[in-house]
Amino acid sequence: MGRTLRSLILILPFLLLISTSSHSQTIQKDDYNLDLTNKGRKIENILRLYISDSQYDNLKSTTGEKVNIRSRLLIINGDTIKPKDIGTRGQSTLMFRRKSLSISLKSNASFRHGDKTESLNKFSLLNLSMDKYYCRNSLAFEIMKRLGLFNLFYSFCELQINDRSEGIFMIMETPENWALRDKKSPLVLRRGYDHEIEKTKNNKKYDRNSYKKYLNDYNQLYRSLDKDTGEGLYTILSEYIDLENYMKWLAFNFFVHNGDYSDEVFFYVDAKTGKFKIIPWDYDDIFAIKPHEGAEKSKNTIGNKLIFSSEDLLDVKIANDPYLYSVYLKTLKELLNNMTIDVLRQAFENTYSELFPYYNENEIIINSQYDSFKNANLETLKSDLKTLFISLNGLRDSYLQGLEKQ
Numbered sequence: 001m002g003r004t005l006r007s008l009i010l011i012l013p014f015l016l017l018i019s020t021s022s023h024s025q026t027i028q029k030d031d032y033n034l035d036l037t038n039k040g041r042k043i044e045n046i047l048r049l050y051i052s053d054s055q056y057d058n059l060k061s062t063t064g065e066k067v068n069i070r071s072r073l074l075i076i077n078g079d080t081i082k083p084k085d086i087g088t089r090g091q092s093t094l095m096f097r098r099k100s101l102s103i104s105l106k107s108n109a110s111f112r113h114g115d116k117t118e119s120l121n122k123f124s125l126l127n128l129s130m131d132k133y134y135c136r137n138s139l140a141f142e143i144m145k146r147l148g149l150f151n152l153f154y155s156f157c158e159l160q161i162n163d164r165s166e167g168i169f170m171i172m173e174t175p176e177n178w179a180l181r182d183k184k185s186p187l188v189l190r191r192g193y194d195h196e197i198e199k200t201k202n203n204k205k206y207d208r209n210s211y212k213k214y215l216n217d218y219n220q221l222y223r224s225l226d227k228d229t230g231e232g233l234y235t236i237l238s239e240y241i242d243l244e245n246y247m248k249w250l251a252f253n254f255f256v257h258n259g260d261y262s263d264e265v266f267f268y269v270d271a272k273t274g275k276f277k278i279i280p281w282d283y284d285d286i287f288a289i290k291p292h293e294g295a296e297k298s299k300n301t302i303g304n305k306l307i308f309s310s311e312d313l314l315d316v317k318i319a320n321d322p323y324l325y326s327v328y329l330k331t332l333k334e335l336l337n338n339m340t341i342d343v344l345r346q347a348f349e350n351t352y353s354e355l356f357p358y359y360n361e362n363e364i365i366i367n368s369q370y371d372s373f374k375n376a377n378l379e380t381l382k383s384d385l386k387t388l389f390i391s392l393n394g395l396r397d398s399y400l401q402g403l404e405k406q
Helices: 002-010 012-017 022-029 053-061 136-146 175-182 208-226 230-237 243-255 295-302 313-320 322-338 341-359 362-370 378-404
Strands: 046-050 073-076 083-088 101-113 116-126 154-161 164-173 187-191 197-202 265-269 276-280
Touching: 073 101, 101 154, 136 154, 136 243, 136 341, 154 341, 164 175, 164 362, 175 187, 175 265, 175 276, 187 208, 197 208, 208 230, 208 265, 208 276, 208 313, 230 322, 243 276, 243 313, 243 322, 243 378, 295 313, 313 322, 322 378, 341 362, 341 378
Parallel strands: 046 154
Antiparallel strands: 046 073, 083 101, 101 116, 116 164, 154 164, 187 197, 187 265, 265 276
């Protein structure tokens, strides 16, 4: 079963290109169609930033070097807001003309996403320049939200600089602020490669000893990986982390073929249990051909297990310990059962309806010429979404059939 299902994910990119296969035709006959029509959605958020011409030229031309911006004026959805700090963010995205930004405000600004309104004074403005047709992050977030894996506020927006459209961006609530403000977490940290702590932010309401304890707990989590095996190891690890929550995230990453994620996650301490839980982040690299470390290295490390990446030691241990892996497979099966066709359909149709008004404005969508996928238009978006929808439903059913045979 493991070898069969693992081989399926290796041909995923090819399946995604074959929307006219016999399986795809069967799905269409069964009415597995998407309603990709104009639902009357409007552009929900517009940010107007005014800076000097020299700053603007520098912002467009710089590659790799982070830039701080002194704004003369910032207008968010019609309200003039005084910025505290504005600067470029990210690594790979800095190589593009359209830069991602990190924005802090002196007062809250209101943002809209469907029926939801959120007030934020700190947020990321993601350029989506590597996100194919600007829909990958949204699809992942929409699905994870329905599966109870994702709670951050996000929404599409148009950014204008000096009255010139810079294209489609995504407003994203920062994981740190969400964890500290909404979850009253004592500590939130970003995991880097080799499980190094990339950055931390602690809740000022907790004393320094609490901060040290939770940092130690995170380190103990990884030090415990070789202390035991089987159910004993599961018990040890569960002292530090909500393993059900982590495995559910791991299972989702497998299903969407997430190419780079060991450093794309935040850990936060659940104030009620004192255990770490995770906050997913950055899903523009899904439906990848191979994981970030390469298919051969991954196979040599974890074999044909139904885990996509072998970058992190905790993931490797879950894959290679028979007891942990059996628990993980139950989690994967439950996640796939909950990921019904209606869940996927809602995510796909919502993403299209939200993007439609932005795509419908040529001065906005023409900015795709500066991004990885330069042929963004409504027809290519429709075609991509239909192909993905058919393929994902087929793959989900194939995985479930294999898991049922265990």
